Amino acid sequence: xxxxxxxxxxxxxxxxxxxxxxxxxxxxxxxxxxxxxxxxxxxxxxxxxxxxxxxxxxxxxxxxxxxxxxxxxxxxxxxxxxxxxxxxxxxxxxxxxxxxxxxxxxxxxxxxxxxxxxxxxx
Amino acid sequence: xxxxxxxxxxxxxxxxxxxxxxxxxxxxxxxxxxxxxxxxxxxxxxxxxxxxxxxxxxxxxxxxxxxxxxxxxxxxxxxxxxxxxxxxxxxxxxxxxxxxxxxxxxxxxxxxxxxxxxxxxxxxxxxxxxxxxxxxxxxxxxxxxxxxxxxxxxxxxxxxxxxxxxxxxxxxxxxxxxxxxxxxxxxxxxxxxxxxxxxxxxxxxxxxxxxxxxxxxxxxxxxxxxxxxxxxxxxxxxxxxxxxxxxxxxxxxxxxxxxxxxxxxxxxxxxxxxxxxxxxxxxxxxxxxxxxxxxxxxxxxxxxxxx
Numbered sequence: 366x367x368x369x370x371x372x373x374x375x376x377x378x379x380x381x382x383x384x385x386x387x388x389x390x391x392x393x394x395x396x397x398x399x400x401x402x403x404x405x406x407x408x409x410x411x412x413x414x415x416x417x418x419x420x421x422x423x424x425x426x427x428x429x430x431x432x433x434x435x436x437x438x439x440x441x442x443x444x445x446x447x448x449x450x451x452x453x454x455x456x457x458x459x460x461x462x463x464x465x466x467x468x469x470x471x472x473x474x475x476x477x478x479x480x481x482x483x484x485x486x487x
Numbered sequence: 488x489x490x491x492x493x494x495x496x497x498x499x500x501x502x503x504x505x506x507x508x509x510x511x512x513x514x515x516x517x518x519x520x521x522x523x524x525x526x527x528x529x530x531x532x533x534x535x536x537x538x539x540x541x542x543x544x545x546x547x548x549x550x551x552x553x554x555x556x557x558x559x560x561x562x563x564x565x566x567x568x569x570x571x572x573x574x575x576x577x578x579x580x581x582x583x584x585x586x587x588x589x590x591x592x593x594x595x596x597x598x599x600x601x602x603x604x605x606x607x608x609x610x611x612x613x614x615x616x617x618x619x620x621x622x623x624x625x626x627x628x629x630x631x632x633x634x635x636x637x638x639x640x641x642x643x644x645x646x647x648x649x650x651x652x653x654x655x656x657x658x659x660x661x662x663x664x665x666x667x668x669x670x671x672x673x674x675x676x677x678x679x680x681x682x683x684x685x686x687x688x689x690x691x692x693x694x695x696x697x698x699x700x701x702x703x704x705x706x707x708x709x710x711x712x713x714x715x716x717x718x719x720x721x722x723x724x725x726x727x728x729x730x731x732x733x734x735x736x737x738x739x740x741x742x743x744x745x746x747x748x749x750x751x752x753x754x755x756x757x758x759x760x761x762x763x764x765x766x767x768x769x770x771x772x773x774x775x776x777x778x779x780x781x782x783x784x785x786x787x788x789x790x791x792x793x794x
Contacts, residue, residue, distance in 0.1 A: 451733040
């Protein structure tokens with residue numbers, strides 16, 4: 366199932382609705398990379414609230430998306446990691462290093478707003 | 488063997504009967520002395536409860552009308568079933584219920600054993616009276632019945648133990664819950680004081696409850712104070728790191744405070760790297776740093792008297 370990507374001002378929001386296959390993840394990565402350029406976005410939010418498992422491939426792809434988006438000039442925030450998922454990720458020794466996380470969509474937007482304000486020359 | 492009625496398979500019952508060495512000869516002998524028990528039920532039951540009445544420690548049972556009524560009824564049932572010759576699942580369930588009544592009455596195993604022995608002595612006298620000329624036969628018949636009695640005792644004691652163990656488990660659970668409170672001190676700021684020993688089980692539970700609290704309080708910063716943790720070894724440090732990382736995935740940053748000089752030295756000696764974790768000297772320092780991150784500033788509104 367492909368992930369819908371919404372545009373909200375200068376931010377792209379990818380809201381994952383159901384468990385993803387590896388193929389879906391790669392498709393998400395490619396689509397985000399393309400849309401960041403097309404919409405000249407400054408931020409990307411990936412909402413993983415609906416996911417109750419995250420394996421090594423998923424975490425690696427998320428890190429990849431964040432790195433790609435950064436090269437294209439946008440900052441990525443992963444939001445909505447469930448407590449069980451967080452514990453599993455840590456216990457499996459996986460990381461989301463380099464990818465900021467926030468509690469939910471609202472916090473994520475807030476985080477992006479703050480870091481964008483910091484980047485702007487005052 | 489764990490003792491729960493639902494886990495009781497027919498093979499377990501067979502095994503228990505083998506443990507007390509109850510054979511078909513025994514069943515025949517028990518049938519022969521059936522009347523000695525059934526015709527004097529009240530006498531035998533009275534022997535049991537009169538014995539209990541003599542002891543202050545048994546007041547939990549003898550002093551409570553509703554329990555003693557049930558116990559008497561179950562004990563009568565017990566004696567009838569004991570000489571019936573069938574010792575199946577239903578029989579064990581009855582013994583199990585009786586054990587639960589004793590356990591609810593906080594009856595000590597030692598007192599119960601004394602009372603049960605008195606009851607068996609009362610039954611034994613009746614059986615011996617049946618064979619006045621042949622004491623050996625009397626003894627053998629009594630022994631057969633005693634096998635059933637020991638079979639019963641094992642079940643009743645197991646039931647009492649299982650009940651007690653369950654209570655202990657529930658209390659442990661409650662203590663564990665109580666020992667890891669997560670407190671909100673400001674909007675989006677939680678403190679988590681940890682006191683005592685951090686084992687794997689507790690660290691896991693602590694992480695879970697912290698993550699739940701982060702979500703429900705929408706926390707962005709957590710100050711974890713480990714002043715009360717006596718020893719931090721590599722295992723405990725690893726737990727702490729995992730907790731901090733899991734919280735970070737939920738979007739909260741964790742500040743660890745209260746690392747004592749001893750703990751700090753032992754961490755360095757063990758070569759454990761807490762570099763990825765923000766640590767500060769004491770809880771106050773942690774709170775001030777958290778307030779800074781969240782953009783709070785605390786202002787004193789009245790000046791302290793210049794004494």
